[in-house]
Amino acid sequence: MQKDPRIETHTIVVAVDNEPGVLARVIGLFAGRGYNIESLTVAETDRAAHTSRITVVTSGTPAVIEQIKAQLGRLVPVHRVVDITTEKPGIEREMALVKVAGTGEKRVEAMRVSQVFRAKALDTSHTSFVFEITGVPAKIDAFIELMRPLGLVEVSRTGIAAISRGPEPM
Amino acid sequence: MDKKKSTATAKAEKQEPATEMTGAEMVIRALKDQGVKHIFGYPGGAVLPIYDSLFQDNELVHVLVRHEQGAVHAAEGYARSTGKPGVVLVTSGPGATNAVTGLTDALMDSVPLVVITGQVATHLIGNDAFQECDTVGITRPCTKHNWLVRDVKDLPRVMHEAFHIATTGRPGPVVVDIPKDVQFKKGVYNGSSAIRHRTYAPRLDPDPEAIRAAVRMMAAAKRPVFYSGGGIINSGPEASRLLRELVRMTGFPITSTLMGLGAFPASDKQWLGPIGMHGTYEANLCANRCDLLIALGSRFDDRVTGRVDAFSPGSKKIHLDIDPSQINKNIRVDLPIIGDAARALRAMIDAWREEKLVADPGIASWWVQIAQWRSKNSLSFKNSTTVIKPQYAIDRLYEATKGKKTFVTTEVGQHQMWAMQRFKFEEPNHWMTSGGLGTMGYGLPAAVGVQMAHPDALVIDIAGEASVQMTMQEMSTAVQYDLPIKIFILNNEYMGMVRQWQELLHGGRYSHSYSEALPDFVKLAEAYGAVGIRATKPDELDAKIAEMIAVKRPVLFDCRVDQKENCYPMIPSGAAHDQMILADSEDEPEVSEEGKMMV
Ligand SMILES: Cc1ncc(C[n+]2csc(CCOP(=O)(O)OP(=O)(O)O)c2C)c(N)n1
Ligand SMILES: [Mg+2]
DSSP: OOOOTTOEEEEEEEEEEOOTTHHHHHHHHHHHHTOOOSEEEEEEEETTTTEEEEEEEEEEOHHHHHHHHHHHHHSTTEEEEEETTTTSOEEEEEEEEEEEEOOHHHHHHHHHHHHHTTOEEEEEETTEEEEEEEEOHHHHHHHHHHHGGGTEEEEEEEEEEEEESSSSOO | OHHHHHHHHHHHHHTOSOEEEEHHHHHHHHHHHTTOOEEEEOOOGGGHHHHHHHHTOSSSEEEEOSSHHHHHHHHHHHHHHHSSOEEEEEOSTHHHHHTHHHHHHHHHTTOOEEEEEEEOOGGGTTSOOTTOOOHHHHHGGGSSEEEEOOSGGGHHHHHHHHHHHHHSSSOOEEEEEEEHHHHHSEEEEOOSTTOOOSSOOOOOSOOHHHHHHHHHHHHHOSSEEEEEOHHHHHHOHHHHHHHHHHHHHHTOOEEEOGGGTTSSOTTSTTEEEEOSTTSOHHHHHHHHHOSEEEEESOOOOHHHHSSGGGSSTTOEEEEEESOGGGTTSSSOOSEEEESOHHHHHHHHHHHHHHTTOOOOTTHHHHHHHHHHHHTTOTTOOOOOSSSBOHHHHHHHHHHHHTTSOEEEEEOSSHHHHHHHHHSOOOSTTSEEOOOSSOOTTOHHHHHHHHHHHOTTSEEEEEEETTGGGGSTTHHHHHHHTTOOOEEEEEEOSBOHHHHHHHHHHSTTOOTTOBOOSOOOHHHHHHHHTSEEEEEOSGGGHHHHHHHHHHOOSOEEEEEEBOTTOOOOSBOOTTOOTTSOBOTTOOSOOOOOHHHHHOO
């Protein structure tokens, strides 16, 4: 099947009450209605108020994106649903931990590339590094691709966190 | 809804000082504070403490069903015929899983239910304990919301929240799962005064701009039609009253969904009959040719729209719904209005008056066109003197019940569609059918629930011989509680609707759709201690129906009807509204390959 040319990728931020099962509700909604999840990040953001923030990157036609937001809004523990892609210009970042093993010229090259990308070496042994890199997903993709021939062992990515620009809360 | 809330609040204030009680006692207390009179349930190990509290209470009436699915459908019938929430009490594990069909049914048809399930003790959860299942996990997608209450401190709040969420906004079923140790623990009970939910606040008041835009579009329309749905009935009797006022004020024609029957009186001149797959010719053609479609509390279900890209192609569309996720879901609309139906209708009526609007004189020729479509007489059928036609049976049943306080439930199949087409409803809340889920076995237990709420009314389940066997055991419940429900079985010895589709789409290969080895329904009725009546000839029908109505006991009526009758008109799946098959059409219906894929 050909990809529908109208398919767009959106980053949606969902503020929820941090009650048991709330993540299952959100994920179950996506699975049950056949929506895509490209990235999902969740953590408690206000301990006192007991609220969490879920950032989900999804894709679909504009009509499907509209449905996803409406369906999310219908869940009882959801406070707000904001589309960072259309409603509020926002900033998106992802963090990755990247393990690279190698010696000699490859090891030196891995270090050089990490400096260009402003990645931090969190762990170093004679034969390996663990780098921490933060940025937009495309930057992390590029970093991983460059590390592949240099002895890439494994990658752990956080998924996207997003926030709107300017002084206002979302 | 607001009123109910304030009475609950008043009661809650009276109950000072705060009292200590067990979790089980809190459940009973909360039910009473919410004004509950009847509950439908079935006991088991994980709800014994609640059953014990129930034993010591002498106000709540508990109806013991024979299967938990029956309890949920009975509660649905109760809720839909009263406008009050239905309450169910079942045990953990199999008790909870047996309730799942009813929960899904209630979710699809927006029926307010509070279902309380027992759960194994908190320290056993996750250990595969006896009769443990992940009730909140299983019911998450088939409830409006659910809770597992791990601490007795949370129980009073959750109980009241459960009623609040089930009954407000777009109504729906909720589940409160209570572990057995929480039922035994003592805690302080609080009333319902503190319900102000942190996140849940459905929008009730419509945007006045949208209302003004709507009435202007209505006044400009030359070929308008109202298309109302179950949302009008769920909003309460006031919404039905206002709907009538608006429809008469504008002079527009009106059709409704299966779920919306009764909101507008079927005897009215402006009534077109139901829309959709088995709706009338005039209703579907109006939807197809109109220049303005005004959807009120209806959700453009696929049974209504047929092929979506050919649905009402030339019209502007207004869509009023309390649930924002319904807007633009199946059909793109020009003007959405979010809010409670009664409030929005009130606002539309006021705006129409304030702006001194009148309908476009063009609608006179629209009515001329409609008269032409009506003259097709799309519900006509060829009667017989030797065999009872199912349509004839419903017509006679309707005539015999006219003027009586009658409630009708149905099972699912051809009989349901004939009931929808032929039984005329004048008031809301008198028609209970499984629309969204299409659950065979709904009608009999739903009739139990309706009769519980309306002991003096005539409650009839228009049934099929296949469907009714799915929940037949509830005849025993009807006998136990002296509920004189009438199960009127249109016995065609087939899963008629399946047979009709097999005839249409599968070359007449009637794979497993014959109702083999049927019980003798008359003897079966007698075995239950109910009354069995059989009719086989058209000329004995009236007398037998009269006998059924006269007897003040539950009745199984075995009405032997034509086995091969098909239900028309019909829009084959995947077709448009103007491609309807009528009873007398010569041509074989054409079903596209795409249409065959659809259910
Ligand atoms: C629980 C359930 N299982 C299967 C179906 C599919 N189905 C729809 S109508 C029907 C036949 C119903 O037969 P009957 O009750 O005799 O009614 P009739 O169509 O003959 O009037 C079936 C099997 C369903 N709707 N519900
Ligand atoms: Mg049948």
